[in-house]
Amino acid sequence: MDYLSRTTAILAFAPLMTGAIWAATSGAAQAMNTTSLQHEVVLSDLDEPWDMAFLDDGTMFFTEKCDGLSVRMPSGDVNALLGMSGAEGYPANADDLFCDGQAGMMGVAVDPDFGSNRQIYVYSTSNMVTPHTNRLMRLVVNEDFTGVSDRTDIVEDVPYKMEPTDHPFGGTGAHNGGRVRFGPDGYIYLTTGDNHNAAVPQSPTLMGSKVLRIDRDGNAAPENAPPEGFDQRTYTYGHRNVQGIAFHPETGTPITAEHGPWHSDEITVLVNGGNAGWDPRPNMAGRGDCPSDYCGYSPNQMEGMNRYERAAFMPMTDLETYPDAMPPIWDNNGWSQGTSSAAFLEGAQWGNWDGALVVGIMGIGFGGTPIGQRIDVIELTDDLKVEDVTEMTLPMESGRFRSVVLGPDGSLYTATDEGFIHKLTPAN
Numbered sequence: 554m555d556y557l558s559r560t561t562a563i564l565a566f567a568p569l570m571t572g573a574i575w576a577a578t579s580g581a582a583q584a585m586n587t588t589s590l591q592h593e594v595v596l597s598d599l600d601e602p603w604d605m606a607f608l609d610d611g612t613m614f615f616t617e618k619c620d621g622l623s624v625r626m627p628s629g630d631v632n633a634l635l636g637m638s639g640a641e642g643y644p645a646n647a648d649d650l651f652c653d654g655q656a657g658m659m660g661v662a663v664d665p666d667f668g669s670n671r672q673i674y675v676y677s678t679s680n681m682v683t684p685h686t687n688r689l690m691r692l693v694v695n696e697d698f699t700g701v702s703d704r705t706d707i708v709e710d711v712p713y714k715m716e717p718t719d720h721p722f723g724g725t726g727a728h729n730g731g732r733v734r735f736g737p738d739g740y741i742y743l744t745t746g747d748n749h750n751a752a753v754p755q756s757p758t759l760m761g762s763k764v765l766r767i768d769r770d771g772n773a774a775p776e777n778a779p780p781e782g783f784d785q786r787t788y789t790y791g792h793r794n795v796q797g798i799a800f801h802p803e804t805g806t807p808i809t810a811e812h813g814p815w816h817s818d819e820i821t822v823l824v825n826g827g828n829a830g831w832d833p834r835p836n837m838a839g840r841g842d843c844p845s846d847y848c849g850y851s852p853n854q855m856e857g858m859n860r861y862e863r864a865a866f867m868p869m870t871d872l873e874t875y876p877d878a879m880p881p882i883w884d885n886n887g888w889s890q891g892t893s894s895a896a897f898l899e900g901a902q903w904g905n906w907d908g909a910l911v912v913g914i915m916g917i918g919f920g921g922t923p924i925g926q927r928i929d930v931i932e933l934t935d936d937l938k939v940e941d942v943t944e945m946t947l948p949m950e951s952g953r954f955r956s957v958v959l960g961p962d963g964s965l966y967t968a969t970d971e972g973f974i975h976k977l978t979p980a981n
């Protein structure tokens with residue numbers, strides 16, 4: 554366990570920076586594993602690549618937050634497919650798609666039946682209606698992978714933050730979630746965020762702060778079991794901002810990774826219909842009023858509380874108010890460092906890590922010095938408790954690990970906000 558080493562942290566106070574997430578860690582005494590990884594830059598000079606999705610032959614669809622959707626063919630050629638408003642170099646543009654702050658084109662998933670239906674699914678921010686929304690689009694890829702057609706928006710109503718709020722990170726476009734994955738049950742799981750709107754997480758009808766489970770047309774999975782009165786598309790609710798979801802290779806259990814506020818990134822084993830316990834409304838859990846009626850950053854670190862005191866004041870999982878909420882299996886030792894993405898390593902090439910969960914952490918930056926950027930390998934017990942956490946020893950420069958995806962070749966692919974898609978392969 555490296556819990557103790559990681560908590561020998563350097564706690565520094567620095568001016569607030571837009572987009573930064575407060576936390577600190579030493580990073581010096583991490584437990585290191587001995588698995589040697591080969592490294593290849595798959596793509597570089599991208600504009601904030603957000604997610605990737607593979608076909609079995611290695612064809613890789615990928616999104617760039619402010620540009621759009623492209624595909625890298627097994628030959629290495631890259632074809633632009635669908636641009637956002639104003640993006641150049643695409644065969645077609647969707648003029649309603651735009652980026653702002655954390656919002657833009659985010660998750661992408663390939664249909665398990667792509668071979669017959671050629672369908673993919675892309676989650677993006679859209680100004681088609683006002684207030685604007687985040688949408689999940691179904692697209693059909695043409696035969697030679699040079700364009701898409703037949704756009705159908707199967708989810709149109711994930712809320713988007715239109716107005717700034719009175720917070721350190723108060724800009725528009727915040728907290729959209731954004732990961733799209735097919736589960737082993739054949740349904741689409743879409744993760745969303747709270748928009749800095751305190752009414753969203755526990756709302757039965759607003760589709761932020763949820764994990765939606767839906768079919769290819771956007772209809773609720775019939776097995777979904779949210780509380781009475783909830784939108785039936787709800788698989789889980791009460792999240793803050795989920796950007797990672799992965800399915801246990803043996804049990805199929807969905808597990809999420811989400812960002813904490815001034816503390817406590819969370820990994821959570823989902824339960825159908827479960828409440829993740831985030832409720833940043835004023836006057837909850839003994840709190841008073843909060844700026845812009847959102848207590849998600851109250852109190853902030855400048856008020857002198859340590860992360861445990863902040864966690865008690867504004868819990869990521871409020872088990873006092875919601876005793877049946879899903880407790881996290883890991884909280885990043887109480888730090889908030891931008892836990893963004895999750896995937897399971899699978900295959901004998903990964904040795905002891907076969908079956909381990911990997912989590913991409915984007916880190917934080919003060920004065921240009923990144924802290925906490927890493928990929929953690931989280932080994933789980935059979936009953937899905939955390940057995941060990943190891944920082945992956947990287948054969949390349951670190952970065953803001955926005956996405957981690959296991960490729961069909963058994964290598965781990967990771968996209969960073971710095972514009973890279975890397976490939977990591979065990980060198981056993």
Ligand SMILES: [Ca+2]
Pocket residue numbers: 791792819821829830831869870871879881
């Ligand atoms: Ca929670």
